[in-house]
Amino acid sequence: MSRRTRNGPPDESPPPAPEPLPVGVLDAHCHLDLVGHRDRAAAPRTDLDVRGGHVVGQIEAAAAVGVAVLVQVGVDLPSSRWSTELAAAHADVHAAVALHPNEAGAGAATDEALRGIEALAALPQVVAVGETGLDHFRTEGPEGHRAQEESFRAHIAIAKRTGRALMIHDRDAHDDVVRVLLDEGPPDRVVFHCFSGGLDLARTCAEHGWVASFAGTLTFKNAGGLREAAAALPEELLLVETDAPFLTPSPYRGRPNAPYLVPHTVRALAEVRGTDVDALCGTLMSTGRRTFDLV
Numbered sequence: 391m392s393r394r395t396r397n398g399p400p401d402e403s404p405p406p407a408p409e410p411l412p413v414g415v416l417d418a419h420c421h422l423d424l425v426g427h428r429d430r431a432a433a434p435r436t437d438l439d440v441r442g443g444h445v446v447g448q449i450e451a452a453a454a455v456g457v458a459v460l461v462q463v464g465v466d467l468p469s470s471r472w473s474t475e476l477a478a479a480h481a482d483v484h485a486a487v488a489l490h491p492n493e494a495g496a497g498a499a500t501d502e503a504l505r506g507i508e509a510l511a512a513l514p515q516v517v518a519v520g521e522t523g524l525d526h527f528r529t530e531g532p533e534g535h536r537a538q539e540e541s542f543r544a545h546i547a548i549a550k551r552t553g554r555a556l557m558i559h560d561r562d563a564h565d566d567v568v569r570v571l572l573d574e575g576p577p578d579r580v581v582f583h584c585f586s587g588g589l590d591l592a593r594t595c596a597e598h599g600w601v602a603s604f605a606g607t608l609t610f611k612n613a614g615g616l617r618e619a620a621a622a623l624p625e626e627l628l629l630v631e632t633d634a635p636f637l638t639p640s641p642y643r644g645r646p647n648a649p650y651l652v653p654h655t656v657r658a659l660a661e662v663r664g665t666d667v668d669a670l671c672g673t674l675m676s677t678g679r680r681t682f683d684l685v
């Protein structure tokens with residue numbers, strides 16, 4: 391649901407800035423190149439100037455409320471390349487590169503794209519290979535699933551060869567994601583972006599030291615199972631993210647998301663865990679530094 395003005399179009403104005411966090415944190419997953427939050431198929435805008443007003447405004451608005459570090463995530467070869475260019479231009483922005491599971495194909499063109507991803511993953515400003523994984527929500531049929539699994543396995547191998555964290559997209563596919571990870575042998579650092587599991591997946595993550603990154607979905611009314619998982623995980627295995635421009639935290643659902651809205655999710659996480667915001671922010675930042683091997 392989105393807010394509507396009386397008889398008017400939905401309210402698409404940016405939500406107001408939240409109260410700044412007392413200690414800096416990082417947005418572990420955002421897409422500054424995706425514009426147009428209503429259409430999940432919105433194409434990355436790789437024509438955006440990495441030093442231009444659109445992206446600089448988002449980085450500065452985030453820094454102003456304590457979201458000091460951003461991980462910008464590519465979903466195909468052009469947007470992954472753009473992410474590395476953005477990270478090269480801004481000291482507090484790091485890049486993740488991959489072919490999104492919904493982009494998984496097969497054949498020579500895919501092999502070529504994967505070689506391109508591996509070359510980008512080796513760049514110093516790249517901290518993760520992702521988002522990669524399995525999406526059983528948007529991809530149907532055995533052929534689509536097979537292509538995704540192959541692509542996921544290829545990305546796991548790239549993360550291991552380049553020494554990067556693995557950033558996982560898991561949509562309605564918890565069991566299969568864990569199966570493939572354990573079958574391939576996971577890299578040292580694994581993060582489940584937009585963690586969407588319950589207590590079972592939380593337990594599996596805790597057992598293997600995998601990090602769960604919580605998005606604005608944690609603030610949604612119907613997210614009881616997610617909050618249970620967030621309460622049960624060890625504090626040092628938690629991260630927060632926006633997945634901007636999507637998944638805007640409550641009470642601004644339906645309006646565009648951006649990294650400056652991370653504080654809503656941080657405060658929701660502190661409430662769920664009964665911890666104070668200062669201490670949680672400190673742990674989130676050190677987990678981010680460890681997970682993405684930031685100096």
Ligand SMILES: [Zn+2]
Pocket residue numbers: 419421463521633
């Ligand atoms: Zn994403």
